Amino acid sequence: NQEIKLTQEQLEAATINSDEEQFEDAKSSPDIEEAVESVWSGKPKHIFVLSEAGKPIYSLHGEESHLVSLGGIMQALVSFVADTGDSIRSIRTGDSTIVFLVKPPLILVGVSTVGQSSSQLTVQLSYIHSQIVSVLTLAQLNRIFDQRRNYDLRRMLSGSERLMTSLSTSMDTDPSYFLSAVRCLPLPSSTRDLVSETIIRFAGKVSDVVFGILIADNQLVTLVRMKKYFIHPADLHLIFNLINSSESFKHSESWTPLCLPKFDSSGFLHAHVSYMSDNHPACLLLITTDRNAFFSLSGARAKIVERLERHGAIANIKTAVETASYTTNSIDLGEVRHFLYKSRTSAQFTSPLYSPCYQTEDDRRRLDSLYLSMQNRFHSVSLPLKLGHYSTHNETVLGWLTQAFELYAVFSPNTSKLGVITAVNKLLRWVKREEEKMFILTAPTF
Numbered sequence: 001n002q003e004i005k006l007t008q009e010q011l012e013a014a015t016i017n018s019d020e021e022q023f024e025d026a027k028s029s030p031d032i033e034e035a036v037e038s039v040w041s042g043k044p045k046h047i048f049v050l051s052e053a054g055k056p057i058y059s060l061h062g063e064e065s066h067l068v069s070l071g072g073i074m075q076a077l078v079s080f081v082a083d084t085g086d087s088i089r090s091i092r093t094g095d096s097t098i099v100f101l102v103k104p105p106l107i108l109v110g111v112s113t114v115g116q117s118s119s120q121l122t123v124q125l126s127y128i129h130s131q132i133v134s135v136l137t138l139a140q141l142n143r144i145f146d147q148r149r150n151y152d153l154r155r156m157l158s159g160s161e162r163l164m165t166s167l168s169t170s171m172d173t174d175p176s177y178f179l180s181a182v183r184c185l186p187l188p189s190s191t192r193d194l195v196s197e198t199i200i201r202f203a204g205k206v207s208d209v210v211f212g213i214l215i216a217d218n219q220l221v222t223l224v225r226m227k228k229y230f231i232h233p234a235d236l237h238l239i240f241n242l243i244n245s246s247e248s249f250k251h252s253e254s255w256t257p258l259c260l261p262k263f264d265s266s267g268f269l270h271a272h273v274s275y276m277s278d279n280h281p282a283c284l285l286l287i288t289t290d291r292n293a294f295f296s297l298s299g300a301r302a303k304i305v306e307r308l309e310r311h312g313a314i315a316n317i318k319t320a321v322e323t324a325s326y327t328t329n330s331i332d333l334g335e336v337r338h339f340l341y342k343s344r345t346s347a348q349f350t351s352p353l354y355s356p357c358y359q360t361e362d363d364r365r366r367l368d369s370l371y372l373s374m375q376n377r378f379h380s381v382s383l384p385l386k387l388g389h390y391s392t393h394n395e396t397v398l399g400w401l402t403q404a405f406e407l408y409a410v411f412s413p414n415t416s417k418l419g420v421i422t423a424v425n426k427l428l429r430w431v432k433r434e435e436e437k438m439f440i441l442t443a444p445t446f
Contacts, residue, residue: 232262
């Protein structure tokens with residue numbers, strides 16, 4: 001493996017001098033302003049879901065029933081623009097961004113008054129759509145509205161609103177969504193290999209098991225898959241969200257239908273879900289295509305837990321969760337205020353705790369916006385970048401995209417280019433030293 005280093009020439013060529021987006025301000029409608037003011041004023045973000053007929057389905061704040069008149073206006077806007085042969089993407093007003101995502105038979109609308117960009121809101125709306133599909137399947141969703149265009153979907157989603165609300169909250173603070181990556185629990189490779197091998201040994205004997213996943217404190221411990229199948233990070237995010245939003249899983253073994261939209265949006269898989277023990281952070285999911293496999297998987301789960309207990313892995317995982325967080329100072333990179341490092345080959349990432357200068361919500365939101373605007377430049381259709389260096393009066397940001405990794409690092413605004421280069425190369429050396437512990441480098445299979 002050839003070592004990758006950042007050079008002065010690269011950085012000089014990558015400096016970005018302007019971050020201004022050119023756009024025309026759309027004029028907002030007084031009707032919309034009045035309706036929003038009456039029920040939802042003062043909230044920094046809104047997410048609305050309605051059917052193509054304008055029927056309310058979900059609202060992040062307030063009752064869905066309040067959406068009736070507003071939903072009609074949103075649906076009319078979408079229809080009006082569609083009639084001209086175009087599609088409405090977003091509206092910008094003085095302090096608000098309103099984004100539309102039309103995914104027939106649903107219309108999703110996101111509103112931000114705190115500077116979230118159109119692309120951030122679009123990612124969030126896509127995830128909310130996926131969460132609805134995960135509960136119903138796309139096939140069932142389409143069938144319902146093919147038969148009854150005016151159907152009230154709220155009764156089908158009753159009890160699942162918490163999943164969408166939890167997802168919306170975590171998307172505001174968790175970089176894994178815009179990175180399309182998951183965070184791994186830092187763990188010695190010997191412990192991780194033992195866990196993977198144990199899942200393979202016992203769950204692998206049950207036919208039709210597609211995935212075996214162990215999660216602890218919103219971090220991936222291991223993922224075992226059937227040889228011909230892969231799981232997309234977006235589907236893993238929905239699994240993480242399901243576990244985070246469901247207290248009931250902590251108290252007994254559970255059996256739940258689950259649609260993973262990127263894997264197969266047309267049908268359900270079935271997940272055996274259980275925690276390793278009471279008050280233990282690790283949750284095991286054994287996912288199968290067989291709806292009658294609960295008792296077989298329950299037996300496999302008991303053997304997995306017994307073997308991991310015997311070899312000390314359960315205690316090791318609990319210790320790892322308690323010590324997983326780190327700061328840039330603790331890894332001798334105090335000159336870096338914060339960073340996100342994504343291993344592109346594994347779709348996994350690592351990042352430190354925020355430094356003291358990012359303790360307020362506004363500061364963290366500003367930082368996330370900088371990361372996102374840098375990422376947008378990487379994926380720009382007209383002028384994609386591989387390396388960007390950008391300074392504001394608050395900080396200096398470096399973004400770097402290679403075949404192997406995606407890196408965003410932030411420094412104080414007066415850090416010299418030489419200082420940035422030295423720190424980034426030091427950071428890459430640290431990642432190389434720690435990668436076996438920080439990432440799952442091999443993909444274990446049944």
